[in-house]
Amino acid sequence: MLVLGIETSCDETAAAVVSVKDDQSSGEILSNIVLSQLDDHRPYGGVVPEIAARSHLDHMDSIVERALNEANLELTDLDAIAATTGPGLIGGVMVGMMTAKALALAANKPFVSVNHLEGHALTARLSEDVAFPYLLLLVSGGHCQILCVRGVGDYELYGSTIDDAVGEAFDKTAKLLGLEYPGGPNVEKAAASGDPHRFKLPRPMVGRPDCDFSFSGLKTAVRQQIEKLSEDERDAQALADICAGFQLAVGDVFADRCRRAMERFRAECGDGHALVVGGGVAANKALRAVLTDAAAAQNMRFVAPPVKLCTDNGAMIAWAGLERLRRGLTSDLNVAAKPRWPLDSLKID
Amino acid sequence: MTLLLALDSACASCSAAVWQDGEVLAHKFEDMPRGQSENLMPFVAEVMKKSSIDFPDLDVLAVTVGPGAFTGIRICLSAARGLALATKKPLVGVTTMEALLVAQDLSNFQGALVAVVIETKRMDYYIQFFDHNGMSMGEPEALLASSIAKKFETLSQGKQIFLCGDGAERLKQEAIVADCEFEFGSENSQPDAGVFGQVAMDKYNAMGRAAFEIAPAPLYLRPPDATPPKPKFLFKAAGH
Numbered sequence: 001m002l003v004l005g006i007e008t009s010c011d012e013t014a015a016a017v018v019s020v021k022d023d024q025s026s027g028e029i030l031s032n033i034v035l036s037q038l039d040d041h042r043p044y045g046g047v048v049p050e051i052a053a054r055s056h057l058d059h060m061d062s063i064v065e066r067a068l069n070e071a072n073l074e075l076t077d078l079d080a081i082a083a084t085t086g087p088g089l090i091g092g093v094m095v096g097m098m099t100a101k102a103l104a105l106a107a108n109k110p111f112v113s114v115n116h117l118e119g120h121a122l123t124a125r126l127s128e129d130v131a132f133p134y135l136l137l138l139v140s141g142g143h144c145q146i147l148c149v150r151g152v153g154d155y156e157l158y159g160s161t162i163d164d165a166v167g168e169a170f171d172k173t174a175k176l177l178g179l180e181y182p183g184g185p186n187v188e189k190a191a192a193s194g195d196p197h198r199f200k201l202p203r204p205m206v207g208r209p210d211c212d213f214s215f216s217g218l219k220t221a222v223r224q225q226i227e228k229l230s231e232d233e234r235d236a237q238a239l240a241d242i243c244a245g246f247q248l249a250v251g252d253v254f255a256d257r258c259r260r261a262m263e264r265f266r267a268e269c270g271d272g273h274a275l276v277v278g279g280g281v282a283a284n285k286a287l288r289a290v291l292t293d294a295a296a297a298q299n300m301r302f303v304a305p306p307v308k309l310c311t312d313n314g315a316m317i318a319w320a321g322l323e324r325l326r327r328g329l330t331s332d333l334n335v336a337a338k339p340r341w342p343l344d345s346l347k348i349d
Numbered sequence: 350m351t352l353l354l355a356l357d358s359a360c361a362s363c364s365a366a367v368w369q370d371g372e373v374l375a376h377k378f379e380d381m382p383r384g385q386s387e388n389l390m391p392f393v394a395e396v397m398k399k400s401s402i403d404f405p406d407l408d409v410l411a412v413t414v415g416p417g418a419f420t421g422i423r424i425c426l427s428a429a430r431g432l433a434l435a436t437k438k439p440l441v442g443v444t445t446m447e448a449l450l451v452a453q454d455l456s457n458f459q460g461a462l463v464a465v466v467i468e469t470k471r472m473d474y475y476i477q478f479f480d481h482n483g484m485s486m487g488e489p490e491a492l493l494a495s496s497i498a499k500k501f502e503t504l505s506q507g508k509q510i511f512l513c514g515d516g517a518e519r520l521k522q523e524a525i526v527a528d529c530e531f532e533f534g535s536e537n538s539q540p541d542a543g544v545f546g547q548v549a550m551d552k553y554n555a556m557g558r559a560a561f562e563i564a565p566a567p568l569y570l571r572p573p574d575a576t577p578p579k580p581k582f583l584f585k586a587a588g589h
């Protein structure tokens with residue numbers, strides 16, 4: 001089974017081909033082309049939707065062509081064409097979705113509409129053998145939630161952020177510190193040489209019985225700490241120490257929230273299952289280490305897909321499309337793009 | 350014999366048509382201020398089916414490239430570029446100005462200055478000037494009514510001014526010109542694949558396949574709204 005996947009919901013123009021053999025559960029990536037628009041957006045300190053949409057259109061067809069060439073395939077060889085149809089920046093989503101619909105119609109192949117979050121949610125099954133059910137921590141620039149993944153299309157939300165997403169918190173903290181966009185990787189880099197205990201930062205939501213998150217208070221606390229520093233004190237070490245303190249706080253929050261979620265998950269689903277992390281923030285090594293320990297403490301296997309499959313890419317969309325296709329879940333060409341589309345609203349009839 | 354598929358969603362409508370030389374084999378048009386991304390491909394599927402044409406049978410594809418609504422332009426252009434990639438057929442870009450002009454009968458307006466005017470939903474207008482034979486007198490532009498009024502004065506030199514397009518009515522109210530007689534085109538104020546396919550067919554026949562191997566680019570006439578934030582001092586080490 002061969003599926004082309006297209007992703008344009010934020011600032012990556014991406015296309016990929018994945019395959020799976022009939023007797024296997026995990027897949028193989030035949031090509032995975034990602035064109036990042038980072039340089040286009042950097043001067044603005046964040047993604048500008050209209051700039052993103054224009055760039056997606058300029059590059060989409062050649063990215064698809066490269067994905068096919070690299071996989072050594074023609075469109076006619078494929079079994080389906082999948083694309084992100086939301087959630088995300090709608091102008092960009094439209095470009096990928098229309099391209100996919102056109103390819104599907106002209107090549108007479110099924111079109112599979114994919115929820116971007118479902119792409120993140122199922123990625124672990126592309127790179128490794130992970131059976132349902134599993135517990136998913138989905139942490140990206142726009143999302144921060146813990147879900148019980150019972151099957152394709154079957155997600156139960158355990159908890160989510162009540163304000164900022166965690167990637168957003170990384171990005172805003174970076175902005176406060178004057179670090180370039182996107183902040184996440186730069187905060188991690190700076191944190192490596194910092195003392196995480198020099199600045200006292202809160203651990204929002206820790207100890208609460210639910211599985212929710214909150215990060216806006218943490219960002220505010222970072223700003224207050226910065227404001228206390230004189231201009232002279234604002235040196236490279238202070239910057240590193242703040243980053244380290246921030247990252248440690250996020251790690252503590254992750255550990256506590258995931259422990260709650262794992263307890264609930266084990267009560268509902270039993271033992272022997274995995275904690276899976278997905279989304280751009282899963283690229284953070286310190287946070288991965290925290291999650292590894294947290295899972296071990298609950299006797300759960302910890303699965304983190306390779307970094308290049310955690311940030312936005314076409315392979316995760318191709319894979320989610322493939323998982324849908326093999327359950328017969330294809331879509332009509334009149335599907336609408338959705339700016340908002342919670343994962344727990346995905347119903348399979 | 351040349352078979353052509355044309356599609357559009359660049360303004361406030363959605364259409365698709367299959368052409369055989371100068372004749373429309375199948376055609377679908379609807380006024381549609383939103384929802385084009387849902388309807389465009391079903392429209393294409395429908396006209397292909399009605400005309401009993403398969404994609405490999407087509408010789409050439411055609412699409413509007415703007416100016417118009419940014420999202421609308423991207424909907425039809427990304428679809429058309431996808432179709433071109435899948436079918437390996439050439440793709441002819443038609444401006445919405447050309448698409449609207451071809452719908453007009455200019456035979457009774459000898460000597461008139463012709464302006465195609467498209468609504469921007471802002472203060473200004475997308476506009477392009479033509480002579481009474483439909484020859485362009487410049488590129489499409491985004492202009493305010495005051496600049497357009499000046500252009501009317503210099504270009505028309507007291508002649509009739511023929512206006513068409515969905516911005517024509519508003520422009521007449523706003524572009525105050527002394528001693529000018531305005532005429533209005535027929536009601537076709539939206540691009541229609543069942544009409545502008547002819548423009549693409551003519552271009553293709555005149556210039557040949559090789560001229561359309563590279564996909565056409567969008568014509569936005571306006572940069573994205575975005576201003577970079579002002580840099581401020583934060584940390585000595587930041588930015589590295």
Ligand SMILES: Nc1ncnc2c1ncn2[C@@H]1O[C@H](COP(=O)(O)OP(=O)(O)O)[C@@H](O)[C@H]1O
Nearest residue numbers: 010140141142167184185279280281284311312
């Ligand atoms: N090493 C890292 N540490 C922390 N955050 C990171 C790291 N790498 C990326 N991020 C964050 O991940 C987010 C991007 O995630 P991604 O899943 O690609 O985006 P989206 O939310 O658009 O789907 C950004 O907020 C970015 O700062």
